[in-house]
Amino acid sequence: MSSIPEELSYTKEHEWVAGIDDGLTVTVGITEYAAEQLGDVVFVQVPEAGTTVAAGDAVGEVESTKSVSDIFAPVGGEIVEINSAVVDDPSLLNTDPYGDGWLFRVRVEGEPEDLLSAAEYGTLTSGES
């Protein structure tokens, strides 16, 4: 059973969003469930800092031995920081998906939509596995 930290928000695309309550800048990553489904991640592509994205845009991708998944922007806004450590060492997504494996930070513009609570995300993933 993969962990789903209470304090984070989630998307149906198996991403997590931290800091949504301060309304300014949020941190985005993929969930432990997603990392387990992917297996060993070998390549991560994230958007460049300074890029403006809309919620729901495909902004990057995560490749594992067996598959590839798009990364979607869970919120709209400007990418203000990317995690170059995870680009250099994609295995961080497997070893610490909620910590050192974070992907990028977004300065939120407009209202985020359709984010799930930890409990809701737990229900979603228990139905899939």
Add this chain to the structure above:
Amino acid sequence: MSRSTPLRGVHERLGATLTDFAGWQMPLRYGSESAEHNAVRTAAGLFDLSHMGEIFVTGPQAGETLDHALVGHLSILAPGRARYTMIVDEDGGILDDLIVYRLDEDRYMVVANASNYAVVARELAARSEGYDARVTDRSDEYALVAVQGPRAAEILRGLTDADVDGLKYYAILPGVVAGAPALIARTGYTGEDGFELFVLNEHAVPLWDALGEAGRGLGLVPAGLSARDTLRLEAGMPLYGNELTSSATPFDAGLGRVVRFDKPGDFVGRSALERAAQNGSTRRLVGLVARGRRVPRHGYPVTREGAVVGEVTSGAPSQSLGKPIAMAYVTEDALREGGLAVDIRGSHEPVDVVDLPFYRRSK
């Protein structure tokens, strides 16, 4: 409804991620598939391959039957030896790739892929008509456990009186392994030394546990289908459904050497394959190494100057090369011209054509 091997409970106990493969619930990986891959390259891995098919062909004309039914010359195979071969349809299209083991003078075991063994058994039965031979599909009775890697012989040696060290590559002998009557074959699908152990279902769990115990301290780890796929890809070995399909002949796949036109008598597909051999192929199966880090995968188009010139059949990040690798069918024209790319979800990423295999073990 998915089927389970006798080792399903063991995989669950080990925390495997299970996946559906050809209608079977099989372990995809137990932990990190890269670690499993590397263990097979440097020490050893333990595989459950019980989904594969075991079809026995027995009788005074067993060899002649197989000569007629398959593209290889099996009647001249020495007892105790094995051969990689194929079964094709009348048009020369590949129905499956096989390993045929000659167990005795009048007894052969044909090992077929999980997705195909029902077809293979049916075809062998139909093609045996008129021969003094009997075809028996015993896939449901047999489990198959493989131990693969440079330390495989060391692990197996202590569990059997059979002459493991004297057993040659592509040879088989009966023996008792950890108390279980087994057919011990020195074959595999990883590019490493290793053994495949055929036992009746009831012996699968004790055999697995004994091998696991014997490999403790020697670096043996259970390995899933994900590692198996990257290992065979690095070794340049084709997979049915990817490189091999019923719309490809053995010549298309660069495996024309398995077709033995020099054997006596007719065989199913002979005239179509003779034409294929004469005409030559317009496309060829090649190895590709990506220059970037994005991975060419099954079904992606191979392109040259924006035009599609082929298709990727298998692709994965290679542990041994540290780069993405792939096998692909590419037109001869494009191979002569060079400058190939793979269309990876809309962006054309440059690749280099290389000789197969990508990886060869040091002897």
